[in-house]
Every structure is written in C-alpha cells, then in structure tokens.
Amino acid sequence: MFKKLPFILMTLTFVLVLAACGSKNDAGTEGAASNGSGSGEAAAELSGNILAVGSTALQPLVEQAGQKFMAVDEYKNVTVQVQGGGSGTGLTQVSDGQATIGNSDVFAEEKLEDEAKAKELVDHQVAVVAIAPVSNKDAGVDDLTKQQLIDIFSGKITNWKDVGGADQAIVIVNRPSSSGTRATFENFALGTKVEDIQGSIQEDSSGTVKKLVSETPGAIGYLALSYLDDSLQVLKYEGVEATVENVEAGTYPVWAYQHMYTKGEPDAATKAFLDYMLSDEIQQNDVTELGYIPVSGMKVKRDAAGNLTQ
Incomplete structure (x- = not known):
C-alpha cells in the first residue's frame, strides 16, 4: 500500500493540473469571446434614419450638409432626410416625435404654446440667418x-x-x-x-x-x-x-439664430450629424458659401426675448 502511495499522489497531481488548465482555457475562451464582442461594438458603424423638418430658410444648409455627411464612410449607414414646412411645423413634429430634428428660425418658447413641450426640446444653434x-x-x-x-x-x-x-x-x-x-x-x-x-x-x-x-x-x-x-x-x-x-x-437688425432642436438629448447618429453641422468643414465652407453666418462670427447675441447683448 505504501509502495503505491507515490503513484496515487502523482496521479492526483496530474488530474488537478489538467483541471486547472481546462479552467484556464475556458476562462481564456470566455475572455476572448467577451473581448471580441466588445471590440465589435466599438468598431460598429453608426446607423439610423434622421428626419429634419421645418425652416425653409435653414433647409438649403441642412440639405447640403446632410449629403456631405452621408458621403463620409463612417456615416454611410446613416440616412438624413430634410423637409421644409416652416419652423412651427418643425417644432411641432419634433415635439410629437414625428421628426428627429426640428429646424427653426425662432426659439422654441416663442412658437410652441405649450411651455412644458418647449422645455423638453434641446437647442442646437448651427448658424445665423x-x-x-x-x-x-x-x-x-x-x-x-x-x-x-x-x-x-x-x-x-x-x-x-x-x-x-x-x-x-x-x-x-x-x-x-x-x-x-x-x-x-x-x-x-x-x-x-x-x-x-x-x-x-x-x-x-x-x-x-x-x-x-x-x-x-x-x-x-x-x-x-x-x-x-x-x-x-x-x-x-x-x-x-x-x-x-x-x-x-449688429448694425443690421433683421436676423435670427438657426436652431436644430431635438427632443431630449440626441441619439448617437443624430449627435454625430449635429456635431458635423458645427465642424470647421461646414462652418467655414458651406455656412458662408450659402449666405449664412457662423455663430462664432457674431459680435452681438440675441436672447429669446429679442434683446441684444454684446
């Protein structure tokens, strides 16, 4: 019996080593799967449908920027559609969830009668008209x-x-x-x-x-x-x-901000488009080319009540 003891101990040790290796391999496999999934999510391209409705004064800029945005490889799975109808229509539709973005020449609180609905909207000022x-x-x-x-x-x-x-x-x-x-x-x-x-x-x-x-x-x-x-x-x-x-x-007074409103904070695809609207490419080229004015160039500011400040 004592002669067999070393053999038994060696066998047990071998079994434990195999079990440990198997456990490690399983963990490694799980980790690799987890890491593979995570990297896949990080590398996933943005996708979605963006419908911007409202101001026809802002429409040419949003249409042109939308076409350029969709041509960027990173955003090729995002569709941007632009419709007119006026600022009131844009604000109403984004508030009711019928549009992703409400384009407007006026502050939401000026146009929407329901104050609570106006407060739900997030203002993104992209230019001056x-x-x-x-x-x-x-x-x-x-x-x-x-x-x-x-x-x-x-x-x-x-x-x-x-x-x-x-x-x-x-x-x-x-x-x-x-x-x-x-x-x-x-x-x-x-x-x-x-x-x-x-x-x-x-x-x-x-x-x-x-x-x-x-x-x-x-x-x-x-x-x-x-x-x-x-x-x-x-x-x-x-x-x-x-x-x-x-x-x-500030010597010519008939102007307004160009607003792109979202209901709450925008989703990833919409945020990417709004960020693109404020990029140097759009602000320094398309905005000025189409007759708009970058917000950054204004020496005066205007609040929702129409008051001018330096």
Missing part, C-alpha cells in the same frame, strides 16, 4: 424705412409710387403664420405682427417666394440671404444693407 426685404426689379425702389414696410404689409400703402418707385400696384408675397422667417421679419423689421390682407399671396416655401417675387410685377416679399441673387431687388432697411458684416456688427 439674416432676412432681407426683396422686390421685383421693376418696382423702382432700393431702400425702405421701417414705417414704409409696416404700411406696405398692413395694406396702408398699395402703390410703389407712394414710396418713390414706379406707378405700379404692390403685390405682397407673404409667409404663413407658422413660418419662422415671417416671425423674424415681423419681430425685427416691422416690430409688430400684421394681419394678412386681401389680395396678398401666401406661400410656405422660401423658394416659391423667390420665384413669385422675381416673376410678378410689383411684388414684395422677404427672404434669407441664402436665397438672394440677381433675379431680385434686395432692399436696404433704413439705409442699411443686409450684409454679413453688418449683421455681425
């Missing part, structure tokens, strides 16, 4: 005062000759009440809301407003700088041109 009054080129006017604009859009002045222009009836091309561009124009150009007058034309697209004003004799409207070209007469406001320099300096 200036709004300029524009007319058909044959109207014969290149400058209007605040009071003249009020009188025209309220129907008190109905002929261009009464403001120094041609003897031609004025045709107002306005935006609907849901439009953030209209709200910006009324707030900072007119200083008051005006009712739609009989005979005026109402369009919910900045592109359509541009076409109508350029083609309709006697027409007047207002557009973001991103829509301006030689087909229109861009009107000075109180003698001041709607230029980037004048907006940045």
